[in-house]
Amino acid sequence: MVVSVIGQDRPGIVAEVSSVLAETGANIEDISQTIRSGLFAMIMLVSIDEDSTSLDGLKETLTGSGEKLGVQVQVQHEDIFRYMHRV
Amino acid sequence: MFISPEEILETVEMVQSHSLDVRTVTLGLNLAPAAHPDIDVVCDNITRIISSRAADLVPTVRRIESHFGVPIVNVRLATSAISTLLEPALSVGGSIQNDRDAEAAVVAVAAALDQAAADVGVDFIGGFSALVSKGVTSAEDRFLAALPKALASTQRVCSSVCVASTKAGINMDAVARMGEAIKEAAELTAESNGLGCAKLVVFANIPEDNPFMAGGYHGVGEADAVINVGISGPGVVRSVLENHADEPLEKIADLIKRTAFKITRAGELVARTAASDLGVSQGIVDLSLAPTTAPGDSIGDILASIGVTPGAPGTTAALSLLTDAVKKGGAMATSAQGGLSGAFIPISEDLAMQQAVRDGALSLDKLEAMTAVCSVGLDMVIVPGNTPATTLSALIADEMSIGVVNNKTTAVRIIPAPGKVVGDEVEWGGLLGGGPVMAISEFDSSAFIARGGRIPAPLRSLGN
DSSP states (O other), rough: EEEEEEEEEOTTHHHHHHHHHHHHHEEEEEEEEEEETTTEEEEEEEEEETSSSSSSHHHHHHHHHEEEEEEEEEEOOTTHHHHHOOO | SSSOOOHHHHHHHHHSSSOOOOEEEEEEEEEGGGGOOHHHHHHHHHHHHHHSSSTHHHHHHHHHHHHOOEEEEEEEEEEHHHHHHHHHSSTSSSSSOHHHHHHHHHHHHHHHHHHHHHTTOOOOOOOOEEESSSSSHHHHHHHHHHHHHHHHHHHHHEEEEEEEEEEEEHHHHHHHHHHHHHHHHHHTTTTGTTTGGGGEEEEEESSSSSSTTTTTTOTTTTTSEEEEEEEEEHHHHHHHHHTTOOHHHHHHHHHHHHHHHHHHHHHHHHHHHHHHHTTTTEEEEEEEOOOOOSOOOHHHHHHHHHHHTSSSHHHEEEEEEEEHHHHHHHHHHSSSSEEEEEEEOOOOOOHHHHHHHTTTTOHHHHHHHHHHSSSSEEEEEEEEEEEHHHHHHHHHHHHHHHHHHTTSOEEEEEEEEETTOTTOOEEEEEEGEEEEOOOOOOSOOHHHHHHEEEEEEOOOOOOO
């Protein structure tokens, strides 16, 4: 899965998102940060055992964390990006 | 990382800021096994087939939506042309001989479809249809007579009637009937400004795999159950063009192609996943830009971004560029193109098109010219309530001619809003939107329509 975080940069964003992922047993395989249109953007590639982890539950928790931090958090299967940007 | 952060952020931005969505996932169902001389049995069969084949449709689509993080706006059903199911009951020598009983039977079948659609959680079910491009059977005759009442008495049932094809020409008797049917449907739903007409489309060259309503139905060449997907994304295209104000038109075409490719790939992934998860055939992806009433999610805004006010000279050329580029980009993104594929220009569902009408820039005549180069036809056009049925029929005949001669699909979905005059506003809200009542010619076409008969199929050589 791809976790994307977009918003105003501030301390603690990576720590908060990482800790939520760790609590749900998600493994961070890759991480990248950039500035886009003046906004902080972080992309994480994470593996989740969908049999034991509720994707909807994880999304809800991350969205809640994002609201506290003032950033938008999305969780999407990586295939959507593969399909849209590669033949 | 397997893909660049910029590409990931581009997709996220498309969804969050530019209304990227998959417009519809439509399950086409073969209802031919429901045919029976006893209408109660027909209704039971319809209920049984839909409840068994479509029970998992909505939960499956919602799961896919969450999985990929791309909104899927509509989930719908399309059925076999219902008039064919009614042949054993309504035809000459069939089980129902009384016209009043025949009307009640048609309305009862519509009610069964309406309830079955509600039970599986879809907002529209297409296929309450008749294919009469060359002739009308006795059962279809009764079906068409009852059609306005069926539409007025149901919420979800959508109807399409194909009255013309390039191979058969134009059935002008059926065209005359449809003008009357549209008037009757408007009057029966006068309390909602003729909303019944929003569920009725008259076609030339109707596609068998169109996932969009109200014109979707499950064609005779299809399998038992098929997933067809309609894409969208006018807002995404507009935002791309706005960043390239001074580029020449071939660059604009290229940008649209690239964007259409990405949008269509999202639809292709959703179609593939939905068909696999539901265990049904994967049908087509309809390469369409379908507007909504969300600000900016508009074909009119794209035309403005290209450089023309919708309806101004240059609009037809700009629209043809747009439609062609969408098809070219989309064709690279899926091997299963189909449906209507092009740009939709429904007036009531597109804020910029509505404004162009109010400003006097866009007339019905110009809109008709635009339909020669886009995918659909005169769609969700509101005209005065006192427009004669023969004028509606003549307008339909014009639109059918464009489709028949140019070997393309065209359609008419027009609403003569009861009690409304030019300049009045009609508001339905939701997906269907609303908008200004457009002027339609007040010159009389009744003598032309009264002739009836058929306009022969056109010669396809000597092609000027």
